[in-house]
Amino acid sequence: MTATVRTFPDVAALARAAADEFGEVARVAIAARGACHVALSGGSTPKTLFGVLAAQGRSALPWDRIELWWGDERCVPPDHKDSNYRMTRETLLAPLGLTRVHRIEGERSPEAAASDYERALVGALGAPPVFDLVWLGMGPDGHTASLFPGSPAVAERQRYVVANPVDSPVAGGKTTRITLTLPAIDAARRVRFLVAGADKAARLHDVIDGPAGRFPAQLVRAADVAWLVDTAAAAQLEAHA
Numbered sequence: 001m002t003a004t005v006r007t008f009p010d011v012a013a014l015a016r017a018a019a020d021e022f023g024e025v026a027r028v029a030i031a032a033r034g035a036c037h038v039a040l041s042g043g044s045t046p047k048t049l050f051g052v053l054a055a056q057g058r059s060a061l062p063w064d065r066i067e068l069w070w071g072d073e074r075c076v077p078p079d080h081k082d083s084n085y086r087m088t089r090e091t092l093l094a095p096l097g098l099t100r101v102h103r104i105e106g107e108r109s110p111e112a113a114a115s116d117y118e119r120a121l122v123g124a125l126g127a128p129p130v131f132d133l134v135w136l137g138m139g140p141d142g143h144t145a146s147l148f149p150g151s152p153a154v155a156e157r158q159r160y161v162v163a164n165p166v167d168s169p170v171a172g173g174k175t176t177r178i179t180l181t182l183p184a185i186d187a188a189r190r191v192r193f194l195v196a197g198a199d200k201a202a203r204l205h206d207v208i209d210g211p212a213g214r215f216p217a218q219l220v221r222a223a224d225v226a227w228l229v230d231t232a233a234a235a236q237l238e239a240h241a
Contacts (some may be wrong), residue, residue: 054095196231
């Protein structure tokens, strides 16, 4: 696949660059449309990003105009240790006192929660819902959001949010995740993958430099997509602009 890859010496530098880009996107979106809508990701690298944003303080960004959504969620209550919302609350929302938050209600029926989240997205952002920025990660199996290899949601082209039945060791076996679909991700103005760590190097090579269409992360086709990676994750990549 043709990809824009930006490489940083370590995850801390990657997170600082991501925070800078977040600020740039927010200021442009708010100047143009009065608000900035961002879909957040779970995982350790976004957690580092959230720590950087929290350390900058509430005044660093126009948080009262930034609307926070999620790209996916596990079907657990919001205080569960595996909840993407809980991680974000602890590292970003609570430290900054942020309230413009639209969480996926993972404790409810997955199908009902997905339908309600889709309804809220379309009500706020249209059909398809157009985010200003979507943050994504990549799992060791090449999944992104909760679009796992072989799962039904990978082929979804009508819905924007679905309950996705997953059977993967990466997900802990058989489970259900609630996730944005490719039509929702691809409608975004910007999509940024955050990938760090030597354990991601082989799969990142497969996704970026290998044959197309093998992994869900390869299927993202938004107008502006870039990969922010650290040197450890980039160790096996070919040269990229």
